[in-house]
Amino acid sequence: MMDKIIDCHMHFSAKGIFDKTAENIGLKCTLEEVKHQFEQNNIVLGIGMGVDKCEDNIYNNPQIIYHGEERFPSFLVQCLGINALAINRENLKDTLECFKAKLEENTTVGLKIYTGYQPYLATDRKYRYFYKLAQKYDVPVVFHMGDTANSMGKLKYSHPLILDEVAVDFPKVKFVIAHCGTPWIADAVEVVAKNKNVYMDLSGLMEGNFKAKKQIKEFKPYLDVFRTWFNYLHDYQKLMYGSDWPLVDMKEYIKVIQSIIPKKAYDDVFYYNALKVFDRLPEYLKKQEKNL
Ligand SMILES: [Zn+2]
Numbered sequence: 001m002m003d004k005i006i007d008c009h010m011h012f013s014a015k016g017i018f019d020k021t022a023e024n025i026g027l028k029c030t031l032e033e034v035k036h037q038f039e040q041n042n043i044v045l046g047i048g049m050g051v052d053k054c055e056d057n058i059y060n061n062p063q064i065i066y067h068g069e070e071r072f073p074s075f076l077v078q079c080l081g082i083n084a085l086a087i088n089r090e091n092l093k094d095t096l097e098c099f100k101a102k103l104e105e106n107t108t109v110g111l112k113i114y115t116g117y118q119p120y121l122a123t124d125r126k127y128r129y130f131y132k133l134a135q136k137y138d139v140p141v142v143f144h145m146g147d148t149a150n151s152m153g154k155l156k157y158s159h160p161l162i163l164d165e166v167a168v169d170f171p172k173v174k175f176v177i178a179h180c181g182t183p184w185i186a187d188a189v190e191v192v193a194k195n196k197n198v199y200m201d202l203s204g205l206m207e208g209n210f211k212a213k214k215q216i217k218e219f220k221p222y223l224d225v226f227r228t229w230f231n232y233l234h235d236y237q238k239l240m241y242g243s244d245w246p247l248v249d250m251k252e253y254i255k256v257i258q259s260i261i262p263k264k265a266y267d268d269v270f271y272y273n274a275l276k277v278f279d280r281l282p283e284y285l286k287k288q289e290k291n292l
Pocket of ligand 1: 009010011049203204244
């Protein structure tokens with residue numbers, strides 16, 4: 001078993017939107033369950049992608065993790081979701097102010113953009129305001145990239161090649177391609193290989209209720225594609241573990257990811273790289289330790 005893990009990309013909402021997904025893997029989407037799963041798998045922290053409405057803001061931004069507790073659970077932090085569809089010329093200024101207020105909280109560690117689910121390219125003017133914000137607050141921007149979970153998504157927006165332009169235009173901001181841009185893995189890896197400021201998370205490469213051993217065998221040709229392109233990249237400092245929970249069982253997914261990463265890179269991919277990309281994590285973890 002791994003020493004300690006940071007899950008860079010997961011989901012949680014106390015509003016019930018992931019209940020059905022969690023049911024698929026035989027679990028409930030509750031904080032208690034997340035805590036239990038974390039303890040079972042030595043996961044010290046999860047970075048949740050905000051999808052819930054923020055009650056503080058009438059403009060439906062930023063999207064946050066609604067946890068339903070008085071205080072943010074110590075084992076979770078969040079990336080604020082940007083709902084670009086809700087942003088217009090009139091509310092832009094107020095919206096940015098709301099993001100700034102939330103960025104002041106130490107439980108905010110990044111921004112999340114839902115390209116593909118929202119019909120704007122990563123180069124869109126709307127997003128550029130947020131890249132400047134990310135630079136100011138020293139947080140990375142995570143993009144949904146690759147296949148979309150439903151057929152309403154529009155794929156041209158979630159192709160990872162577009163991030164090359166963003167990475168060049170904002171060299172001081174760190175960007176994360178979620179899901180390795182699957183199935184455009186070669187394109188995603190090339191953007192990561194070429195740009196110092198672009199990283200990749202390994203969440204969502206597969207989903208559902210599976211046993212790792214069987215899955216690794218059955219999907220060998222697919223998993224070989226990752227092995228091949230990671231070998232091309234030859235830089236395991238650029239990859240971070242993420243699960244996309246509750247889409248998969250944490251224990252089984254960890255094993256699948258271990259099968260596509262060389263053993264000597266485990267510590268970096270499963271833990272240390274996240275501390276470098278999400279600049280606020282080292283301090284947060286220090287505090288978390290003190291409170292225990
Ligand atoms: Zn996700």
